[in-house]
Amino acid sequence: xxxxxxxxxxxxxxxxxxxxxxxxxxxxxxxxxxxxxxxxxxxxxxxxxxxxxxxxxxxxxxxxxxxxxxxxxxxxxxxxxxxxxxxxxxxxxxxxxxxxxxxxxxxxxxxxxxxxxxxxxxxxxxxxxxxxxxxxxxxxxxxxxxxxxxxxxxxxxxxxxxxxxxxxxxxxxxxxxxxxxxxxxxxxxxxxxxxxxxxxxxxxx
Amino acid sequence: xxxxxxxxxxxxxxxxxxxxxxxxxxxxxxxxxxxxxxxxxxxxxxxxxxxxxxxxxxxxxxxxxxxxxxxxxxxxxxxxxxxxxxxxxxxxxxxxxxxxxxxxxxxxxxxxxxxxxxxxxxxxxxxxxxxxxxxxxxxxxxxxxxxxxxxxxxxxxxxxxxxxxxxxxxxxxxxxxxxxxxxxxxxxxxxxxxxxxxxxxxxxxxxxxxxxxxxxxxxxxxxxxxxxxxxxxxxxxxxxxxxxxxxxxxxxxxxxxxxxxxxxxxxxxxxxxxxxxxxxxxxxxxxxxxx
Numbered sequence: 456x457x458x459x460x461x462x463x464x465x466x467x468x469x470x471x472x473x474x475x476x477x478x479x480x481x482x483x484x485x486x487x488x489x490x491x492x493x494x495x496x497x498x499x500x501x502x503x504x505x506x507x508x509x510x511x512x513x514x515x516x517x518x519x520x521x522x523x524x525x526x527x528x529x530x531x532x533x534x535x536x537x538x539x540x541x542x543x544x545x546x547x548x549x550x551x552x553x554x555x556x557x558x559x560x561x562x563x564x565x566x567x568x569x570x571x572x573x574x575x576x577x578x579x580x581x582x583x584x585x586x587x588x589x590x591x592x593x594x595x596x597x598x599x600x601x602x603x604x605x606x607x608x609x610x611x612x613x614x615x616x617x618x619x620x621x622x623x624x625x626x627x628x629x630x631x632x633x634x635x636x637x638x639x640x641x642x643x644x645x646x647x648x649x650x651x652x653x654x655x656x657x658x659x660x
Numbered sequence: 661x662x663x664x665x666x667x668x669x670x671x672x673x674x675x676x677x678x679x680x681x682x683x684x685x686x687x688x689x690x691x692x693x694x695x696x697x698x699x700x701x702x703x704x705x706x707x708x709x710x711x712x713x714x715x716x717x718x719x720x721x722x723x724x725x726x727x728x729x730x731x732x733x734x735x736x737x738x739x740x741x742x743x744x745x746x747x748x749x750x751x752x753x754x755x756x757x758x759x760x761x762x763x764x765x766x767x768x769x770x771x772x773x774x775x776x777x778x779x780x781x782x783x784x785x786x787x788x789x790x791x792x793x794x795x796x797x798x799x800x801x802x803x804x805x806x807x808x809x810x811x812x813x814x815x816x817x818x819x820x821x822x823x824x825x826x827x828x829x830x831x832x833x834x835x836x837x838x839x840x841x842x843x844x845x846x847x848x849x850x851x852x853x854x855x856x857x858x859x860x861x862x863x864x865x866x867x868x869x870x871x872x873x874x875x876x877x878x879x880x881x882x883x884x885x886x887x888x889x890x891x892x893x894x895x896x897x898x899x900x901x902x903x904x905x906x907x908x909x910x911x912x913x914x915x916x917x918x919x920x921x922x923x924x925x926x927x928x929x930x931x932x933x934x935x936x937x938x939x940x941x942x943x944x945x946x947x948x949x950x951x
Contacts, residue, residue, distance in 0.1 A: 486921075487772075488772040488793075488795060489772070489917065489920075489921075490917050490918070490921050491673040491674060491675050491772070491774060492675070492921060493921075494673060494772065494773070494774055497793075502793075503773050503791070503793035504793045504794055504814070506793065507793045507794055507795045549934070549938065550938055551938050551939065551941050553941070587795075587796065587800075589794055589795055589796040589809060589814065590794065590796075590809060590811070590814050593796050593799075594809075598799060598800060598805060599906075601796070601799065601800045602800045602906050602908040602909055602912075603908060605797070605800055605908075605909075605912055606908050606911060606912045606916075609912055609916060609920065610916075613916075613920045613923065613924070616924055617923065617924065617927050620924065620927040620928055620931065621927065621931070624931035624934075624935075627931075627935070627940075628931075628934070628935060628940055628941055629940070629941045630940045630941060630942045630943070631942075631943060642943070644943045645943050648943045649943075
């Protein structure tokens with residue numbers, strides 16, 4: 456085994472998993488109210504009214520914990536020339552042909568896209584969700600705005616769910632990744648292969 | 661609702677057909693002849709009485725409307741409009757507001773809870789509050805701003821067209837009590853016929869634009885109005901001229917619902933089949949050893 460490099464601190468990991476758990480719960484309860492095919496998911500939350508009551512609070516937890524996470528990771532997510540090069544070879548990346556890919560920092564372009572999708576969609580979900588939040592806030596908004604908000608809320612949630620499906624799959628697909636968020640460390644070989652510029656920065660090699 | 665389950669022709673958040681094997685039922689309708697209404701509010705009182713509703717005593721805001729608006733306790737209210745359709749000729753138009761019982765109900769389309777909103781074979785749209793989850797989606801679906809969420813139980817309420825009375829062959833409470841015969845009830849065909857007679861009469865008396873309000877944008881309604889000025893329904897406390905379910909609600913509850921669900925499913929399957937095809941992205945042993 457090669458040596459391990461610290462990728463996430465315990466605080467960062469806990470922050471990430473609070474967002475994740477809130478996302479899964481908000482996602483399941485939201486889908487339950489989105490399409491009749493998913494209405495059975497209300498059983499996970501104690502029935503229809505409880506799903507309606509809990510969903511916005513779970514969403515608020517997700518928003519607040521995400522703010523902290525976004526602040527932590529913001530500076531690692533600016534796009535660079537290497538990211539543009541990498542994106543041009545996205546087909547090779549998907550086919551596991553990684554030879555000669557540009558050297559990347561802490562995150563690749565896919566991860567950065569996900570970050571910015573979350574930065575946009577989570578506040579949009581919060582704002583549109585506030586407008587339709589019964590019984591606390593919705594009665595104060597005009598009906599036309601409720602109609603706009605439900606569509607925006609569904610659309611933003613959909614984009615976010617798709618993003619997270621890709622995010623989760625990528626973590627499973629790229630071996631050695633999950634332990635970065637469970638244990639906090641990755642192997643030197645992993646770092647060198649996937650994020651060489653970050654590897655150099657961390658090890659000085 | 662066991663005895664009525666065969667009579668339900670549409671059900672919220674349900675993607676398979678409701679029972680339709682039996683023959684078509686007679687469609688009912690309530691006809692409100694505004695030219696005959698004297699604004700006595702007996703219909704409001706009868707509605708409260710039959711449905712066991714008691715709204716809080718409100719405050720006088722200087723107009724006759726009382727209560728000021730629909731609520732979980734007031735399923736119908738008279739709306740008083742003072743208008744000068746012609747210069748120097750004041751008219752007092754009094755419209756009994758409440759659920760219109762659309763044939764294509766936006767509330768039912770928007771509702772996410774299976775069976776919380778149903779439409780009976782006779783056309784009545786009814787809320788089954790025991791299935792209501794209090795999300796307020798019906799409010800976004802309704803083109804007439806009718807459903808109200810109760811502060812007591814967070815459930816949506818509105819006029820039932822006295823479905824419990826109609827089910828046993830009685831007319832709705834408001835119809836029963838109306839002292840001028842401004843509200844009548846029967847089959848929709850009979851009500852349209854009755855309205856035609858009234859409209860002819862009104863035209864003879866100088867109301868050239870008298871007509872029936874049965875808006876086709878929502879498939880027609882099971883509560884209809886005879887209007888003296890059918891060309892300007894907005895005169896009657898902003899009765900919409902061409903009501904229809906908002907395109908945003910149609911978009912949200914129409915194509916996006918199945919397409920977005922499909923999209924999420926496809927994304928998951930795409931991941932699975934990619935894994936089976938390309939396999940995991942592993943860091944090769946040799947690469948590790950050369951370190």
